[in-house]
Structures are given as structure tokens and as C-alpha cells.
Amino acid sequence: NSSPSTLLTPPEYLRYGRQLLLPSIGLPHQLRLKSAHILIVGLGGLGSPASLYLAGAGIGRLTLIDPDTVEASNLHRQVLHRTSTLNLPKVHSAAIALRDLNPHVGINAIHDAFTTENAVSLVEEADLVLDCTDRPELRYLISDACVVAGKILVSASALRTDGQLVVLNNPPGEGPCYRCIWPRPPPRESVTSCGEGGVLGPVVGAMGIMQALEAIKVLVGRRKGGQSGTRMEIFSGMAEDTMWRSLKMRGKRKGCVACGDLEDIVGEKITRESIKEGGVDYVAFCGGVNGDGV
């Protein structure tokens, strides 16, 4: 699916000229972008700018998955969609925009939920995954799927006027996973959604753009991570002084049920099979009622 591309066509040279000039990109890395396949889970406030800038940069293939349709209350922040695509599945609205922005990118639009059943196979087909979702249970599921499939995960979130960003499982097996940093889920009553708490468009937009940047950095070898190299960017959009801070995160957690060594784990290690066969109940784990759609 992501066979290495060995050359650019003349229209591609023209289109990518301004980034081919960069020493950190150049032709070899542009070809690396062209041969890459990125899975974007969620085409909302984060996925909108992330997918726009990744398509613009010439990622060879983007798989988009989201079960929702475009609503009017999305459009203040989900700037990939349009008033003319209201009520369309978000992935179809997105595909229209992205194909027109850059017809050289293959767009695979899946109008469906990201579930325990399709998670691992979707992640396995990609080189890199972006978590652009909005619920803790999906965040654990995506991380677990990335660990079992050995893929790097670029995770971001936003609420009100704050945002957070972290590159996980980077490189696979060495950097911490989502469970290493957050081994226990937040109490359900402490989780506020954008629907409840609100969110400012440029704040979630900034986080989505930063996801696109981090994905490019991973692909061109400029985000190395490692056991002690994981950082989290936190953004306070309304601050009048320092808005962005870069925090040094812990390494892998000994005994992590997702990415830990088997001998250190108390209880059952999460596997490809346990995810797919429902052995991990993500909704119950996060304190919710089943039937919520994971």
C-alpha cells in the first residue's frame, strides 16, 4: 500500500518546489512523504487542519475515518468543511476538499466509527497515525492499536482555549504509549467535551496544524523521541504572556499493560486479539455505559 515512490512527476516538482528547497526536506524526504500512508482518526477541529496541511505537503495516501456528518455548529472550527457540505459525512466533505487541494494524494474516506473491530487492521495498513478524536475511550483504543501494530501516534486534544500535543510510541517499542502516561482513565465526571465546554477555533486549529508538523517531522527523521525524549506541548491560547510550553514527559512505564514487557505486567497484556475480540472494554474502562459506539 505504501510502496516507495522513486520519483516525482514534473507537476509535483512545481507544486512542492518551496518545500523541496528546505535542507530538512529536499528530494529524498519529499519522496518519503510521497511514499507514506497516514491514518487520520477524526475529521473535526483537529483533523481539518491536520489533513489540509498533510495533503498540501504531498503525503502519498491519507485514510480518513469518522462516523459523523457535517453540522453547522462544526464550521466555526472545522474549516475543512463548508456550508455547501452540511449533512454530508465528514469524510466525504473532507475528501472533496483534499482532492481539490492536491489531486496527487490518494484519499481513502471511511464513513464509519473507529472500533475495536477495525482498529488494528486500519492502523496496520498505515505508517503513522493521528489521533484527532474527542473521547478518552477512543484515545486508549487508538494508542493500544498503535502499540500492537508498532506505529507511531501523533496525539492532540483541545478544549475551551487550551490544547495539548504529544508524539507517542516513538519509535515503536521505545517511547511511552498513552497508557504509560495515563495508566488510569479520568473519572467520567472530570471529562468535558467540546460540546459541553466549548472550544475556540484557532486553538484547536493550532493543535491540528502542529499534528501535521509533527507527523512530517517523524517521517523525515526530525522527531526522534526515544525512552527519555518524549515531550508534551501545552497551549494556553488566551494567555497574555507565555502561551506555549514544552514539557519533558516520562519514559515507558514498567508494567504498562499495552507496551510493557510480559514479565513485568500484572494482569493481562493487551494484544491484537484481545482488542479485536472485545477483551478490552474501553467504554467501561473509561467509566461509561456500553453502546457509546467504540
Added chain:
Amino acid sequence: NSSPSTLLTPPEYLRYGRQLLLPSIGLPHQLRLKSAHILIVGLGGLGSPASLYLAGAGIGRLTLIDPDTVEASNLHRQVLHRTSTLNLPKVHSAAIALRDLNPHVGINAIHDAFTTENAVSLVEEADLVLDCTDRPELRYLISDACVVAGKILVSASALRTDGQLVVLNNPPGEGPCYRCIWPRPPPRESVTSCGEGGVLGPVVGAMGIMQALEAIKVLVGRRKGGQSGTRMEIFSGMAEDTMWRSLKMRGKRKGCVACGDLEDIVGEKITRESIKEGGVDYVAFCGGVNGDGV
């Protein structure tokens, strides 16, 4: 032109619901956004995301000015434009996108250069100005026009994998202007354009989104500035450690030819008339040859 709006229509309530929920926005500030008129000079890599997020947020009126047409080499970073709008004036391509994103926003598209002749009158009609251009002579001209017209300027720039952002003349007459911080222009040979040096899409995109955020903060009273409150955000997009830094900038420069007090100025103070009548040769000031289009 920017008469205060006293209410939102039901479709507007629905559309802006997620930002009306925010304590920092709410109905009074949403009405402030609706009554605002923002001038965006340049619809390229900065102006693309800046205009998208400002239109999304419900700014009442956007005036867009840019003399260029959409080229294929723009599309990796100028994600407002499309392959289907190649060769159209950028402001027309932008107007198509922004009107479809949010039909409640009035879009005034001017396919022309920003010049000494139209600068002051364009700035005077707006409440706030975004400098999304790419040349030093335009940056001085926009700043001077903002000073004589008493408008706040949100200025950003990007090159290669770096970006910079500063809110100038904030509030008008109190915060430093572009000339206070950069009284002398850079030598022509030290100025690198994106065409020469290249630029990474998400880097210039992040700066443009931050401009939209800062413009909203100014309008809702969350970016107060003042004599000693001006900060510059600098962004190192390829850094693996701290990417964003917030720097404390100087206040107004005594004797600044644009914003200084008349008794402190050596030489001629820049005025509405001297700009318009060509008394300030911006191209020559920046070491260029006239006829470059300012």
C-alpha cells in the same frame, strides 16, 4: 461600515454555539466579533489560515487585498486555495472559500496591490489589520498606515521552518510600532523570500492561525499590550525540544518617526499625507529598486 450588531440570528446562534459557551467569548464578545471589520493584507501562506479561522469565528466583515493569482507552487501551504482555482486572483479564490465556509461574513475582495496610495484609506476603514505579506517594504508601509490611522496591527512572518508573531501599536499610540522595534531596514542581501529560501506549510500555517487567535484576543480584550506589554512569539518548527518562545519586547522608541512625539523626532514625522503623496519611499528605504510595486 462596522456598525455594532445588537443581535445574532438563530442560524448564527447555532453556528457559533461552541464558542458562545466560552466565558472569554459569550454573547457580548460574539457581537463584538460580528461588528468588527478586519483588513487582511496578503492571502498567501499566512492569510489562508488567518482568514479561514476569522471567517469561521464570525468576524462581521473581512477586506482581503492581494495582487497575485493562485499558482501551483502556492498550494502546499496556501490551503485556502484549490487546484480548481489555479490562475484566479487569490482574493477571488479566497472569497469563494470563505463565503462557503461562513455566508454570514461580508467579504470584500480587492485584487490589487497594497500601495502608498490606498494604504491609509484601507486601514482607516478597518478596526484591525493583519500583515500577511512577504516583503519588508510592505511591512513598514502597513505599520505606518496603522499608526497614522490609529489601528492595531497583528504582524506575522515565516521562512523555512521558523516563524514570528507580534501585535503592534496596541493599543494605538501606546504599544511600539514596527519601526520602534526595527528602526532601520535589513540590508537587502539579508532578506530571503519564501521563493528563495523555501517554507514548510504547517510552519507558516501555525503563524497564520496564531494571527487569527491574536486578532480575536484583541477584539475581546484579552491582548492588552501597552507600553511594556508587547511580546513576540518565535517558532522553531523543526526543533525537537522547545519550539515556541515568548519574548518580551521593548516599548515605544523615543523619536520613532512614525509613532514618536513630534518634539523628539529628528527629521520628518511620517503622516497620512507624506505616505499618500509618496514622501516616504519604502522601496528605496529597504534598499530596493523602485518599480517593485509598493
Added chain:
Amino acid sequence: MATPLVASSTSTIPSSTATTGQIKVEFSGGLELLFANQRSVTLPLPLPTTTSTSTLATPPTVGDLVTYLVNTAMVDPRKELFVVDGAVRPGILVLINEADWELEGEEEYQLCDGDTVLFVSTLHGG
């Protein structure tokens, strides 16, 4: 406006330990809403607590700081949004001088003059 976290009088603190320094405590990700909407506060060392004098002999730990914050400084009555079962609740990261507290010894870390302790509530929206 918000009630300040630190009482203006510090006369009840023994003078021998009253001047060992100060720390900065910061809240992010919405936690500031639990603390009178303050993003950043400065606290003296030792902490201005009167409920426990047994800890005055040794420098206060981050665990002591959490106890102080939840018992004295937190204005929101929903204590469980900050502390559950005596520990910082799941979903809150604690950073000591911008590094995950796991790298510094977690609750047991002894606070020093000039330290910054940042509490970040994890966000899930997108």
C-alpha cells in the same frame, strides 16, 4: 475577583522556618477553574498550613503541597476533581520544573526554593 490563595498574614509560621523560599504553582487544562481561575500562584516555603506542624522539620514534599491545595486553597467544593483516594486524580499530570514528576520522585519530591509545580488536566476534545 478571585480570592488569593495565600493569606496575607503569615505571623503564625515560626520565624525559624518562615523564610526558606517560595515556589510557583501553576494550573492548566481547566484546573485553574477549580482554583478561583488563577493560572499561577506563588506560595511561601514552608507551606502556609496550620493543620500539620509535624512536617516543618523537613522540607515539604509535593504530596504536602497537594494536601495543602485541596484542603486550603481549592475553592471549588468538588474536591474529587483534584484528589481521589488521597492522591492526585487520574488524568492530571504533575510537572516539577517542566518535567513529569515521575522523573523526580512523584509525591516524595522535596520542594526547593524556586521550584515550579504545574498541574495539567488532560484534555480529550478535538
Added chain:
Amino acid sequence: MATPLVASSTSTIPSSTATTGQIKVEFSGGLELLFANQRSVTLPLPLPTTTSTSTLATPPTVGDLVTYLVNTAMVDPRKELFVVDGAVRPGILVLINEADWELEGEEEYQLCDGDTVLFVSTLHGG
């Protein structure tokens, strides 16, 4: 790879002044391209210069640092991209501990142990 800015041998520096501290010098906005692509370097105080010993009695200033950088550390031969007429060229901002050097006394500011001096080339692209 890049040549390090600081020579590994410091034996020519008088011992009485060899250990007064160190500073961090950073480059941004493309200036790092003039300095062997290093974004950040650490320099000892006093500065490792042998061209002028007259300044050893007083702490070096930011002006001395600029002289050191252009004479000794800069690898790009186009000195005019960093210094014009003996001063940092127009379009370069100098920040001392993240504040515009105008707030700190510009060239005259005396460097202290632990200071960070950041040189930022202004960008114009968009």
C-alpha cells in the same frame, strides 16, 4: 558535522578568571546558518578570546560577545550578515534572558553566569 564554537582547550585562559561561569548563546530565524547550523551553544565566562586581554578585569559585555562571535565563532565569511559598522546589523534582534536588550542596556550589558543571549533574525516571508 559542525565545528564546535568553543575550542576544547582552555589552558590559555588565566586561572583566576577561568571559572566565573558560563552563558548560553542562541540563534534563531536563520542566523544559525551563519554559525555552523548550531541553534544553541554554551560559552565560558570570561569569553574564550585571546585578541583582547584588557577586558578581563571587568565582566564582558554583550558588545564583547558580539565581537567574539563575529571574529572567532562565525564560520560564514559574510560577516556583514551579522555585523555592520561594528554593530549588530539591522534586522537582528538581541534578547537578553528573553527580553529585548534595549530593556537591559544594549551593548553595555555585563554578562552574568547563567545568562542567555538570543540573536533573532527578523523574517519577512509569509
